[in-house]
Amino acid sequence: GEDVEQSLFLSVREGDSSVINCTYTDSSSTYLYWYKQEPGAGLQLLTYIFSNMDMKQDQRLTVLLNKKDKHLSLRIADTQTGDSAIYFCAESATSGTYKYIFGTGTRLKVLA
Amino acid sequence: NAGVMQNPRHLVRRRGQEARLRCSPMKGHSHVYWYRQLPEEGLKFMVYLQKENIIDESGMPKERFSAEFPKEGPSILRIQQVVRGDSAAYFCASSPFAERMNTEAFFGQGTRLTVV
Numbered sequence: 762g763e764d765v766e767q768s769l770f771l772s773v774r775e776g777d778s779s780v781i782n783c784t785y786t787d788s789s790s791t792y793l794y795w796y797k798q799e800p801g802a803g804l805q806l807l808t809y810i811f812s813n814m815d816m817k818q819d820q821r822l823t824v825l826l827n828k829k830d831k832h833l834s835l836r837i838a839d840t841q842t843g844d845s846a847i848y849f850c851a852e853s854a855t856s857g858t859y860k861y862i863f864g865t866g867t868r869l870k871v872l873a
Numbered sequence: 874n875a876g877v878m879q880n881p882r883h884l885v886r887r888r889g890q891e892a893r894l895r896c897s898p899m900k901g902h903s904h905v906y907w908y909r910q911l912p913e914e915g916l917k918f919m920v921y922l923q924k925e926n927i928i929d930e931s932g933m934p935k936e937r938f939s940a941e942f943p944k945e946g947p948s949i950l951r952i953q954q955v956v957r958g959d960s961a962a963y964f965c966a967s968s969p970f971a972e973r974m975n976t977e978a979f980f981g982q983g984t985r986l987t988v989v
Contacts, residue, residue: 803981
């Protein structure tokens, strides 16, 4: 079935780069997304990538997509304490574009 | 534009009571989606509604859960006779068109339901 997997925790030092990884199973997904959830807040769409792209860069964020391995990663350059949050990977399910399949989320902790 | 507004932010209910969660979509959005986030899990799709219509409720539990999106007013997710397993964060999202859910959906802050 459709599933999205992420590691649960990541800890980095301020100023370093963070790389959050995600694997998915639905090879026919059209869009893949990264959402950020700060404590007590809703989900904020950070970025998304079309399945026919390999890379997308947006300021400090770089998304890499390896379709062969069904692997998605989010790199945050110059990580700041304000980047501490839970990062969710999600894909659009084949059964309907509104049915996102979310991973369990990766909790990023940035150490000062 | 105030964004997607959900209330209450936190809701505590005793087992057997009813929980009513409200979601006001962004202005101009007529498509509403509800998701549930159980502890230590990702969000799971529950239901998709347009004004006065349920389009897809394939993610809703078969019993005790219902949703509506009336012509006027917010969308309501209703849970009857709550049990401890219903404790979760319930998120609402809205989009202007179904086709734009991919890139133009906005999520609310969620309602955290605790059943004691």
